[in-house]
Amino acid sequence: MIPTGKHPVSRRAALFFPGFWLALTAALCLFWGGGYASRFLLSINTTSSSFVHDALFWTRRCRGVLCQLCPKQCFLPEGAKGQCRVRINSGGYLHTLVYGRAAAVHVDPIEKKPIFHLLPGSKAFSIATAGCNLNCDFCQNWTLSQANPEQLPADYLAPEAAVQAALQSRSRSIAYTYSEPVVFYEYMLETARLAHQAGLYNIMISAGYIQPEPxxxxxxxxxxxxxxxKGFDPRYYRTVVGGELSPVLRTLKIIANSHVQLEVVNLMVPSWNDSAPQVRALAQWVRDELGPETPLFFSRFSPGFRMLNLPATPAETLRQARRLALAEGLRFVYVGNVTxxxxxxTNCPQCGQLLIHREGFVVLENHLRAGHCPHCDAKIPGIWK
Ligand code: SF4
Known part of the structure; x- marks a missing residue:
């Protein structure tokens, strides 16, 4: 069970007696020192915002706290935020600033995620907060991912309310997406727990930059x-993505060894990660470490954020990458962002039969029979009903 946020002072009291609280805070400063007083002050502030919540996965250190949610392992002195902009040391405790702070809420076709092996044609209730623990030069959602939470308008969407809204929208799943769900971990965890109780599926769309324990x-x-x-070159990760490759590979292996269905996407950025040797190396690694049935997408890059100097990925580059990955033995290889x-x-890897015909986010035909090819009866991995 996730610890609940602490809001010991009601909003009404704080509004009616601001002088009293300031005086009391000053007294606490004298008796307890700055750390405890600022925590108390924060607790008053949280009454005007429900978004502040106890964070998970951190430890106290001399003169600060250490966040252990992701490989960045930020050390945060009193009052400091982490690199993701959404976790803060207040009074010697780590808090998240985005619990329920849904800055983007949409009902999307599942194909838009893109997720191809879960209930084709269904709807996914999609939520995101501000913040990201990476800093990709090509980010397509940078206005969300690179924002401070205070900069974006957001209504409080409690986990219970998110689940109710998903059910009312006739979505079959909740997708934690758009920015980086790792940085709204506590919100996602509780929403996902409640969503399962309500019979919804949970989908995380992530860069995989997270520590093994969380x-x-x-x-x-x-x-x-x-x-x-995002690529298969450590230098590319450091230069363009703002992180390390190895923790992402570790995440992929942990997921592949779990019950959770895994899909992988690679955004092909011209001149950075689109060479044939790099595509082959990535495909071989996916085949050997994650399994040949892992769906792999090669997606088209469009110029944006700090990468305006490059052209969009030519469709032929994506098709060539798909051919290379299929030749390496992967069974489900897709092209993304080329309607x-x-x-x-989706074709049957055994007999070649067309199973699911898509155009953009629309499913035109679905010939699967209870998750099997209608022609040769091969079992197709996924959640189909
Ligand atoms: S989740 Fe945020 S605060 Fe925590 S280590 Fe990662 S970047 Fe730093």
């Missing part, structure tokens, strides 16, 4: 994870 604690509540494996391309379809 990941393992989350897995029982998730059904599908899509990991954005109408043959690489959007």
């Amino acid at each position: 990941l393992k604690r989350l897995l029982p509540y998730l059904d599908v994870i899509k990991i954005d494996l 109408g391309d043959e690489g959007e379809n």
Whole structure:
């Protein structure tokens, strides 16, 4: 059970007697020192915002706290925020600033995630907060991911309310997406727990930059994870993504060894990660470490954020990557962001039969029979009903 946020002073009291609280805070400063007083002050402030919540996965250190949620391992002195901008040391305790702070809420076709092996044609109730623990030069959602939570308008959407809204929208799943759900971990964890109780599936769309312990604690509540494996070169990760490759590979292996269905996407950025040797190396690693049945997407890059100097990925580059990965033995390889391309379809890896015909976010045909090919009866991995 996730610890609940602490709001010991009601909003009404704080509003009616501000002088009293300031005087009391000053007294606390004198008796307890700055750390405890600022925590108390924060507790008053939280009454005007329900978004502040106790964080998980951190330890106290001399003159600060150490966040252990992701590989960045930020050390935060009193009052400091982590690199993700959404976790703060207040009074010697780590808090998240985005619990229920849903800055983006949409009902999307599941194909938009893109998730191809879970209930084709269904709707996914999609939520995100501000913040990210990476800093990709090509980020398509940078206005959300690179924002401070205070900069974005957001209504409080409690986990219970998110689940109710998902049910009312006739979504079959909740997707934690758009920015980086790792940084709204506590909110996602509780929402996912309640969503399972309500019979919804949970999907995390993530860059996979998370420590093993929090990941393992989350897995029982998730059904599908899509990991954005942004490249297969440590230098690319350091230069363009702002992180390290090895923790992402570790995350992928942990998921592949769990009950959770895994899909992988690689955004192909011209001249950075689109060479044939790099595509082959990535495909071989996915085949050997995650399994040949792991769906792999090669997605088209569009110029944006700090990468305006490069052209969009040519469709032929994506098709060539798909051919290379299929030749390496992967069975489900897709092309992303090229509407109408043959690489959007699911074909039977055994007999070649067209199973699911897609165009953009629309499913035009679905020939699967209880998760099997209607022609040769091969079992197709996924959640189909
Ligand atoms: S989750 Fe945020 S605060 Fe915690 S280690 Fe990662 S970047 Fe730092």
